Amino acid sequence: MPEKELMEIEENAKFIVSGYAFFRKPDGFIGILNLEHPDCAMVVNDAGEIIETNMDSIEQKIVHDLCERNLQFMED
DSSP states (O other): HHHHHHHHHHHOOOOEEETTEEEEOOOOOOEEESSSSSTOEEEETTOEEEEEEEEOOHHHHHHHHHHHHHHGGGGO
């Protein structure tokens, strides 16, 4: 991922927790990006259900737990 695109995601993220940026995607889903390894991402719906990911199962569990604890902060 180009540095400029990564910086844009960081700047526009609703919040960043433990190195993961949480942001609203244009399709309405929530994108979660590992800022240390931007090739690792997850997409969830507003209920926190995983729609798509390329993370390994351990990272999925960690990020999903972060998501469940912080989803209320995605609301405007």
